[in-house]
Amino acid sequence: MESILEVERLVKKYGSFTALDGISFRIPKGRVIGLLGPNGAGKTTTIQMLLGITTHTSGDIKYFGKDFVKFREISLKRINFASAFNTLQGRITVWENLIIFAMLYGVKNPEKKIKELSNYFEMTELLNQVYWNLSAGQRTRVNIIKSLVNDPDLILMDEPTASLDPDIADKTLSLIEELKKTRDLSILFTSHDMKEVTRICDEVIFLDHGRIVAQDTPIGLTKRIDTADVYITFDGEKELIEKSLQRQNENFTFVTKNIVSIHSQEKNIPKLIFSVNKLNIEITDIEIKKPTLEDVFLQIARRESDAT
Amino acid sequence: MCSYKLLEGSPMQLNTIMAILLQEFYHTRKSLEVFMDLFFYSIMTLIIFGYLSTFLINSANPIIAYSLLSGMILWEIVRVGQYSMSVGALWNVWSRNLSNMFITPLRIREYMLASMLSGTLKSLLIFLLISTAAIFIFNFNIFSVGILNLTLHFINLTCFSWSIGIFILGLIFRFGTRIQALAWGLIYIFQPLVAVFYPLNILPDSIQKIALAFPATYTFEAIRANLVNPRVDWQSFTVALFLNIFYLIFSLWFFNLMFNQSKKSGQFARMEG
Numbered sequence: 001m002e003s004i005l006e007v008e009r010l011v012k013k014y015g016s017f018t019a020l021d022g023i024s025f026r027i028p029k030g031r032v033i034g035l036l037g038p039n040g041a042g043k044t045t046t047i048q049m050l051l052g053i054t055t056h057t058s059g060d061i062k063y064f065g066k067d068f069v070k071f072r073e074i075s076l077k078r079i080n081f082a083s084a085f086n087t088l089q090g091r092i093t094v095w096e097n098l099i100i101f102a103m104l105y106g107v108k109n110p111e112k113k114i115k116e117l118s119n120y121f122e123m124t125e126l127l128n129q130v131y132w133n134l135s136a137g138q139r140t141r142v143n144i145i146k147s148l149v150n151d152p153d154l155i156l157m158d159e160p161t162a163s164l165d166p167d168i169a170d171k172t173l174s175l176i177e178e179l180k181k182t183r184d185l186s187i188l189f190t191s192h193d194m195k196e197v198t199r200i201c202d203e204v205i206f207l208d209h210g211r212i213v214a215q216d217t218p219i220g221l222t223k224r225i226d227t228a229d230v231y232i233t234f235d236g237e238k239e240l241i242e243k244s245l246q247r248q249n250e251n252f253t254f255v256t257k258n259i260v261s262i263h264s265q266e267k268n269i270p271k272l273i274f275s276v277n278k279l280n281i282e283i284t285d286i287e288i289k290k291p292t293l294e295d296v297f298l299q300i301a302r303r304e305s306d307a308t
Numbered sequence: 309m310c311s312y313k314l315l316e317g318s319p320m321q322l323n324t325i326m327a328i329l330l331q332e333f334y335h336t337r338k339s340l341e342v343f344m345d346l347f348f349y350s351i352m353t354l355i356i357f358g359y360l361s362t363f364l365i366n367s368a369n370p371i372i373a374y375s376l377l378s379g380m381i382l383w384e385i386v387r388v389g390q391y392s393m394s395v396g397a398l399w400n401v402w403s404r405n406l407s408n409m410f411i412t413p414l415r416i417r418e419y420m421l422a423s424m425l426s427g428t429l430k431s432l433l434i435f436l437l438i439s440t441a442a443i444f445i446f447n448f449n450i451f452s453v454g455i456l457n458l459t460l461h462f463i464n465l466t467c468f469s470w471s472i473g474i475f476i477l478g479l480i481f482r483f484g485t486r487i488q489a490l491a492w493g494l495i496y497i498f499q500p501l502v503a504v505f506y507p508l509n510i511l512p513d514s515i516q517k518i519a520l521a522f523p524a525t526y527t528f529e530a531i532r533a534n535l536v537n538p539r540v541d542w543q544s545f546t547v548a549l550f551l552n553i554f555y556l557i558f559s560l561w562f563f564n565l566m567f568n569q570s571k572k573s574g575q576f577a578r579m580e581g
Contacts, residue, residue: 014573014574045574048574048577051407051411051577052410052411053407053410053411053571053576053577054571054572054574054576054577055568055571055572072413072415073321073413073415074413076411076412076413077413080411081408081411086404086405086407086408087403087404087405088403088405088408089331089334089335089399089400089403089405090402090403090405091335091338091339091399091403092331092334092335092338093334096330096331096334099330100327100328100330100331100334101327101408101412103323103324103326103327103330104323104324104327104409104412104413104414105412105413106321106323106324106413130338131403146408
């Protein structure tokens with residue numbers, strides 16, 4: 001599959017501190033890659049270097065097979081960036097800001113493009129508003145419009161839905177999915193919302209202390225945790241279940257006198273339910289909570305933090 | 309690793325230069341601060357110097373009065389040009405938009421050229437405005453020194469304003485808003501040094517030697533001479549021009565150094581208002 005971005009042994013040092021320690025990854029065409037990690041893991045530094053506003057100490061960045069340092073302008077023309085934390089020129093209107101960025105990217109017929117995007121993001125009414133008069137959510141939408149103004153092949157998105165209301169956040173994610181499908185758009189996506197990451201990312205890279213500590217599909221990553229939580233709601237004597245679980249050496253707690261939570265190996269769950277079912281009690285509900293990407297994130301972050 | 313070369317690479321793109329000029333236009337049109345700093349300040353200074361000169365004409369040598377007024381009018385070329393370059397960048401820093409612009413295909417030399425053009429246009433506009441106002445309000449016609457003289461003085465003072473503007477831009481790109489006061493203040497170090505309002509020989513000998521290292525000194529000496537004799541002083545013009553070329557090269561080198569250090573330290577990406 002054609003690579004849009006290739007990162008090879010990327011290192012960033014600030015004096016004696018190593019912010020990025022030789023990371024390598026690639027983004028194939030049409031794939032959404034999530035870049036996750038705790039604060040200070042190196043996500044922002046990586047994005048800044050990929051955009052050329054921070055220089056790397058060593059390693060290579062290639063866009064569309066070409067060296068980014070040598071082909072900066074050609075590369076930047078085909079990529080863009082969106083973040084909830086970046087703002088545009090505050091004193092001028094949304095329309096004026098977007099026209100300026102369209103010109104910087106050399107967009108043909110910028111008026112038509114801006115109108116199309118504004119219409120999709122329900123921003124048409126606000127085009128003549130001064131940027132500083134917009135709410136945080138409206139500013140984020142303008143930033144996303146700006147990131148699409150040059151029809152990029154790759155967008156680097158740093159928490160693009162932060163501060164958006166759920167409806168617009170969902171619309172943004174739907175647009176990302178649609179663009180990925182219809183235009184084969186590639187995205188490098190950072191977010192603290194693991195549900196978003198699970199929804200739109202084809203692959204996730206976990207960064208910690210400047211190193212890649214895990215890289216897999218969201219499902220592949222959750223499969224790394226082989227335990228799950230089983231919640232059994234029952235009608236009967238609590239002691240019967242307690243004794244049965246103790247015999248099986250299960251790790252459990254009673255949430256209420258009628259609900260028991262069991263933290264068990266996934267492979268043992270069928271046997272566990274079968275054994276409880278054999279007891280002289282009525283089971284009214286069984287809920288199995290499988291590990292999520294958030295659990296994986298917490299596990300990795302805590303493991304790395306313990307190791308240091 | 310990826311140091312940024314200011315003068316290498318493919319030709320400049322007109323669309324990016326136009327985009328920066330358009331941003332300057334949109335912003336200048338809407339910002340009361342810019343209006344006050346450029347138009348209001350220049351007009352008020354003209355009125356003060358105009359009446360001071362009127363007073364001096366009636367009580368002393370009229371040439372001294374005209375020297376003051378012509379010095380003030382030409383100084384605005386330096387002030388406005390430098391202000392436009394430095395504060396124009398600061399508005400983007402305050403909006404947290406500067407790094408946004410440099411993740412587009414915009415190159416630093418295109419940004420620089422657009423800033424220089426914008427500064428020159430504003431300087432020219434203010435110069436024409438206050439020169440015309442001086443004719444109607446104070447009956448002082450600076451154009452009487454000759455259009456060629458004024459053109460040569462404008463070229464040298466504009467180049468000088470670029471050098472200072474680029475130097476301050478370098479400091480802004482490197483240190484952000486921590487040094488923002490220099491965008492307004494640094495220029496005033498040069499005002500007494502380059503003998504804007506008085507002849508160079510008023511200054512102590514040691515200071516005169518320093519003053520002669522700056523191109524603007526030759527220009528202000530020349531305009532005072534032009535008030536008596538409109539002959540073009542090609543020697544002063546040439547010396548000032550060569551000094552300007554030297555300062556421009558130095559300021560571009562300094563800017564390049566500051567910008568690369570800022571990107572290396574991560575300051576440029578973190579820059580905010």
